[in-house]
Structures are given as structure tokens and as C-alpha cells.
Amino acid sequence: MIESTAQVAIIFGLLAAVVHYFSDRIREYKKYHKELLSFAAGISLTYLLLFLLPELYEGVQELQKLLFLFVLFGAVMFHIVEKYIYQHKKKKKIIEDLSAxxxxxFFTYHFVIGVVIVNxxxxxxxLGALFFIPIMTYTAIGQVSLKEIHAKVTEKKLVKLFLASSTLIGIIEAVFIQIHTKVFYALLGFVAGAMLYHVMRESIPSEKEGNALFFLIGAIFYTIIILLMWSI
Known part of the structure; x- marks a missing residue:
């Protein structure tokens, strides 16, 4: 692996760790939260549809139709985990287990993101930069953060720091241990499925919430960036 590429990846990982760790504080500034959330949703959806899914399609040559099982797994896993937690969040007996x-x-998803970034x-x-931007905008502005994980899990600073460093840990692992192309596309499929779930379920404001103009601006902004990359 080229040393400069590893350095860029580690910088991305450090930025991700900082954003994860302070994501709950970022969300305390609610004045423009709806506008920023809509903007982030526009970026994420545009990246997903115009770039990530077409990129993922190349993996069909490696895994054939099995690739889409990993996409499904990514979406289903997060839906089941979060739905079950929210349905039982008032039951004290199991809240700690569910939060764990x-x-x-949370750690698994962002660890995999780190591996994907390096590859x-x-x-x-x-490719790495285009992937990193929507991931970070969603992390900073979106609704799922370390704060959403029960306080019993994150009240210890070392545990919170470990979870926040999940992307960085994945990056460091991928820097030293190369993975097979088939494994990469399987992980990319998992991330695509999870990202699709998050964008459609949580990032895009529903009904009267959000700001359509900022969503459109985000979509146009990232469309232009992707089109410029295609022209290179």
C-alpha cells in the first residue's frame, strides 16, 4: 500500500473519530438542524444512487447475485436492531443488553466503513473522498449518534472513545491487512444496504419536517461533484 494513501486514510479516520465523539454536542445546535439534515440527506441519497450502487454493480462479476444478499443484510440488520431497541427502551430489565x-x-458498521475507505x-x-463526505455529513448531522446508545454503555469515556474510534480502527486494520476483492465487495454491499436504510428511514425528513430546498441543494451539489469526477 502506498504510504501517502495510508496517511490520507488515517487522517480520515481521525476526523471520523472526532466527529463521532462530539456528535451529540454538534446536534445541540438545533437552530439550523432541519436545514442541515435535509442538505445531508440530499448528499447521501445522491451518492448512494449515482455512485455507490453503480460502483457496487461491478462487484456482480465477483459475487454474482450473492452480492445483493449483503446489501439486504446491511439494511435488515440495522432495522431489526434499532426497531427492537426502541420498542423495548422503557423496559429496564433488557435495556442494557439491547444497548450493548x-x-x-455501531462499532461493526463503522469498522467496516473504515475498511471500505482504505480499499x-x-x-x-x-473514490475514497466521495465516500467519506456523505458518511461524515450523516454522522455529524444525522439522528443516530453515540448519544442514542444507552448511557450505561457510553458513560465511561474509554468505552465512548473506543466506539468513536471504530472507523479509525477499521482503517488501521485495512492498512496492514489486505482483503480479497470478493470480501471488499461483500463489505461494500453491507455498507450500501445499511446506508440505504439510514438514508430512507432516518436522514430524509418525513412529512412536514425538513427543508425541500436544502435537500435539493445537497442533491444538486453532490451531483455536480460526481459529474465532474466522471469527466476526469
Missing amino acids: VHAVS LLNRDAL
Whole structure:
């Protein structure tokens, strides 16, 4: 792996760790939260439909139709975990266990994101950057953060720091341990499924919430960036 690429990946990981750790504080500034959430949703959906899914389609040559099972798994896993937690969040007997499950799923998802970032950067620096931007905007502005994980899990600073560093840990692992192309596309499919769920379920404001103009601006903004990359 080229040293400069590893350095860029680690910088991305450090930025992700900082954003994760302070994401709850970022959300305390609610004045423009709806506008920013709509903007982030526009970016995420545009990236997902115009870039990530077409990129994922190349993996069909490696995994054939099995690839889409990983996409399904990513979406289903997060739906089941979060739905079950929210349905039982008032039951004290199991809340700690459920919160631990949520913490594990949080760490796993962002660890995989770290691995994917490194492998995308290995292919092209722009691929990694295009992937990193919507991930970070969603993390900073979206509704799912470390604050959503029960206080019993994150009240210890070392545990919170460990969870916040999940992307960085995934990046460091991927820097030193290369994975097979089939494994990469399987992980990319998992991330695509989880991202699709998050964008459609949580990032896009429903009904009267959000701001359509900011959503459109985000979509147009990232469409232009992707089109510029296609022209390179």
C-alpha cells in the first residue's frame, strides 16, 4: 500500500473519530438542524444512487447475485436492531443488553466503513473522498449518534472513545491487512444496504419536517461533484 494513501486514510479516520465523539454536542445546535439534515440527506441519497450502487454493480462479476444478499443484510440488520431497541427502551430489565447490542452494531458498521475507505483509496483517492463526505455529513448531522446508545454503555469515556474510534480502527486494520476483492465487495454491499436504510428511514425528513430546498441543494451539489469526477 502506498504510504501517502495510508496517511490520507488515517487522517480520515481521525476526523471520523472526532466527529463521532462530539456528535451529540454538534446536534445541540438545533437552530439550523432541519436545514442541515435535509442538505445531508440530499448528499447521501445522491451518492448512494449515482455512485455507490453503480460502483457496487461491478462487484456482480465477483459475487454474482450473492452480492445483493449483503446489501439486504446491511439494511435488515440495522432495522431489526434499532426497531427492537426502541420498542423495548422503557423496559429496564433488557435495556442494557439491547444497548450493548446497539453498541456492537455501531462499532461493526463503522469498522467496516473504515475498511471500505482504505480499499476505495487504494483504487482512487477521489473514490475514497466521495465516500467519506456523505458518511461524515450523516454522522455529524444525522439522528443516530453515540448519544442514542444507552448511557450505561457510553458513560465511561474509554468505552465512548473506543466506539468513536471504530472507523479509525477499521482503517488501521485495512492498512496492514489486505482483503480479497470478493470480501471488499461483500463489505461494500453491507455498507450500501445499511446506508440505504439510514438514508430512507432516518436522514430524509418525513412529512412536514425538513427543508425541500436544502435537500435539493445537497442533491444538486453532490451531483455536480460526481459529474465532474466522471469527466476526469
